[in-house]
Amino acid sequence: MSETNTSKQTMQFEAEVSQLLNIVINSLYTDREIFVRELISNASDALEKVRRLQLTDKDNIADPELPLEIRIRVDDKANTFEISDTGVGMTRDEAVRNLGTIAHSGSREFIRALGEDGLDAKDLIGQFGVGFYSAFMVAKKVTVHTRAADPDASPIVWSSTGAGSFEVRESERFPRGTTVTIDLKESEQRFADADEIKTLIKRFSNFVPFPISVGDEQVNTVKPLWTKGASEIGDDELTEFYRFVANAHDEPIYHLQFNADAPLAIRSLLFVPESNLEQFGFARMEHGVSLYCRHVLIQSQAEDLLPDYFRFVRGVVDSEDLPLNISRETMQDSALVAKLRRVLTKRLIKFLAEKADEDADRYGEFFDTFGMFIKEGVASDFDHRNELAKLLRYESSATKPGETTSLGQYVERMPDEQQAIYYISGPNRDAIEAGPYLEALQERGFEVIHCFEGVDDFVFNNLREFDGKPLVSADSADLKLPDDDKKEGESGEQTEQEEDEALDERAAGDLAAWVKNALGEEVGEVKVSKRLVRSPTALVNPDEFMTTGMKRVMQQFDRGGAMPVAQMVLEINPRHAIIKRVDALRRQDKDSGLAKEAARLLLANAQIAAGLIVDPKALMERSTRILEAALGAE
Numbered sequence: 008m009s010e011t012n013t014s015k016q017t018m019q020f021e022a023e024v025s026q027l028l029n030i031v032i033n034s035l036y037t038d039r040e041i042f043v044r045e046l047i048s049n050a051s052d053a054l055e056k057v058r059r060l061q062l063t064d065k066d067n068i069a070d071p072e073l074p075l076e077i078r079i080r081v082d083d084k085a086n087t088f089e090i091s092d093t094g095v096g097m098t099r100d101e102a103v104r105n106l107g108t109i110a111h112s113g114s115r116e117f118i119r120a121l122g123e124d125g126l127d128a129k130d131l132i133g134q135f136g137v138g139f140y141s142a143f144m145v146a147k148k149v150t151v152h153t154r155a156a157d158p159d160a161s162p163i164v165w166s167s168t169g170a171g172s173f174e175v176r177e178s179e180r181f182p183r184g185t186t187v188t189i190d191l192k193e194s195e196q197r198f199a200d201a202d203e204i205k206t207l208i209k210r211f212s213n214f215v216p217f218p219i220s221v222g223d224e225q226v227n228t229v230k231p232l233w234t235k236g237a238s239e240i241g242d243d244e245l246t247e248f249y250r251f252v253a254n255a256h257d258e259p260i261y262h263l264q265f266n267a268d269a270p271l272a273i274r275s276l277l278f279v280p281e282s283n284l285e286q287f288g289f290a291r292m293e294h295g296v297s298l299y300c301r302h303v304l305i306q307s308q309a310e311d312l313l314p315d316y317f318r319f320v321r322g323v324v325d326s327e328d329l330p331l332n333i334s335r336e337t338m339q340d341s342a343l344v345a346k347l348r349r350v351l352t353k354r355l356i357k358f359l360a361e362k363a364d365e366d367a368d369r370y371g372e373f374f375d376t377f378g379m380f381i382k383e384g385v386a387s388d389f390d391h392r393n394e395l396a397k398l399l400r401y402e403s404s405a406t407k408p409g410e411t412t413s414l415g416q417y418v419e420r421m422p423d424e425q426q427a428i429y430y431i432s433g434p435n436r437d438a439i440e441a442g443p444y445l446e447a448l449q450e451r452g453f454e455v456i457h458c459f460e461g462v463d464d465f466v467f468n469n470l471r472e473f474d475g476k477p478l479v480s481a482d483s484a485d486l487k488l489p490d491d492d493k494k495e496g497e498s499g500e501q502t503e504q505e506e507d508e509a510l511d512e513r514a515a516g517d518l519a520a521w522v523k524n525a526l527g528e529e530v531g532e533v534k535v536s537k538r539l540v541r542s543p544t545a546l547v548n549p550d551e552f553m554t555t556g557m558k559r560v561m562q563q564f565d566r567g568g569a570m571p572v573a574q575m576v577l578e579i580n581p582r583h584a585i586i587k588r589v590d591a592l593r594r595q596d597k598d599s600g601l602a603k604e605a606a607r608l609l610l611a612n613a614q615i616a617a618g619l620i621v622d623p624k625a626l627m628e629r630s631t632r633i634l635e636a637a638l639g640a641e
């Protein structure tokens with residue numbers, strides 16, 4: 008092909024691309040063959056774009072008569088692999104931008120993930136895919152001839168050996184679309200073998216909705232899987248299809264084939280993946296369901312099809328009721344899309360509930376991985392809140408460690424006199440069991456849900472009740488246990504002996520006032536506890552919105568310390584030996600320094616038990632003074 012020298016340009020890759028290429032070229036990655044899949048998927052994307060243009064702007068496409076197809080040619084003598092499509096192609100600017108910088112989110116995640124300890128390039132390439140750049144795993148040189156769909160665009164040639172720079176120049180007449188030519192490395196001759204390539208296509212790209220030919224033979228079956236009956240679809244086919252639509256490499260843990268004719272015509276095939284990278288702090292997942300109308304892709308990764316909390320779901324929804332020319336903008340306010348979304352959301356929730364009934368262990372694994380999304384749904388989707396809440400799973404004081412219960416099962420176990428569902432948040436089971444909040448409830452045989460995540464408080468706060476029972480945090484100041492009144496009025500036989508030992512009501516009240524005085528602004532209020540059994544003190548929370556869990560989260564952002572406690576209530580246990588001893592001490596000596604230190608240390612301990620951050624230096628000084636006093640080392 009001819010070229011004019013003035014139009015030839017050598018340009019540097021973006022720094023990140025060079026870094027990525029280095030890794031891709033030098034890693035001993037074994038599944039180099041995924042480059043075939045990546046290039047086919049790019050060709051297919053480009054063809055989908057033309058199909059859309061044909062629907063929306065059909066007078067503005069170059070070479071409109073070209074069939075939409077992908078052709079692969081290999082030459083084992085020249086040792087080349089070549090893939091052509093009749094897709095949208097690229098203008099010069101687009102080629103420079105798309106092939107010289109990292110636009111592909113998978114590649115970005117890939118580079119970021121490599122920064123994490125212990126992660127290996129060869130494990131990660133498979134997981135993220137590195138798109139176009141995967142060609143450099145097998146290439147000495149990659150050449151891209153491309154001609155954009157815009158009738159005025161000039162054809163161009165892009166080429167690179169992967170070493171830091173690439174070249175672009177204008178080329179002579181070339182039909183719409185893109186041809187990627189790879190001069191294979193000597194070691195990669197197998198990709199110049201037609202049979203090898205056919206096998207790979209059947210494995211990776213069987214579901215590409217455009218004909219793919221190798222030489223003269225068409226290799227893939229173009230019929231969309233979701234139009235087949237459930238019994239016609241094999242397991243392998245399902246997994247392959249999932250990998251194709253999700254651009255993933257794992258196995259789906261669930262799949263749902265959902266077809267309906269009313270209120271809307273829907274053919275859909277949806278998947279729950281195996282892993283959730285968001286869980287490990289990766290960027291927010293993008294929606295993963297593509298919307299089709301009569302087998303034509305309307306929008307991939309359609310955001311309006313499902314609520315955000317179902318963004319982990321992958322798959323395909325085909326509805327012939329949608330207008331073919333619906334655009335991203337009109338999607339948002341289309342009543343049909345809203346209806347579709349309602350139907351799909353309800354069906355997915357019901358589906359997950361069925362799966363939970365069918366196999367609780369497997370569902371448990373699902374919830375471990377994707378529970379954060381269900382929680383997000385409970386907190387954000389008012390319409391489906393109650394149904395979503397049935398999908399929640401938590402450990403509780405009645406489960407074994409690591410086992411979980413649903414809120415429904417919890418309610419079934421509730422004794423008659425129990426009015427509310429109790430929960431407590433803490434970093435883990437040990438911390439919760441060691442804390443002071445369970446004892447009052449356990450005394451009464453009431454089960455307590457364990458919440459280990461910051462969001463749980465928020466979720467329960469939004470949910471407010473389940474099955475008509477209020478959800479109450481076990482550390483709320485106003486716990487209202489059913490026999491509180493009884494305890495105050497008549498002292499039953501059991502409590503009599505305890506109360507013999509306890510400080511009497513007045514002494515306890517005086518002590519509480521003294522402790523508040525000693526602690527000053529450090530704590531909101533000090534009260535005599537009715538709930539505590541074994542613990543000397545507990546910090547409880549009078550604010551039902553700013554729960555302790557929320558305070559804990561806020562404290563992590565603002566490592567100040569004491570602030571949240573200033574609005575909390577310190578309960579003291581009038582039956583506890585330490586409390587009685589503090590009372591005795593402060594009576595003996597009006598400005599007893601030791602009793603005050605003890606009160607401060609008790610507050611600090613209560614803070615730790617509540618999972619709040621305590622200033623370690625002050626805490627150490629305090630316990631040192633207490634030790635000195637206890638050991639007579641002053």
Ligand code: ADP
Binds near residue numbers: 045049095110
């Ligand atoms: P991704 O496909 O995820 O966007 P890639 O690295 O595979 O990432 O491709 C980068 C970009 O290059 C694509 O988004 C597209 O704009 C462009 N591109 C790659 N191959 C083709 C092609 N065959 N036809 C048109 N554009 C292409």
Ligand code: MG
Binds near residue numbers: 045048138139
């Ligand atoms: Mg791609």
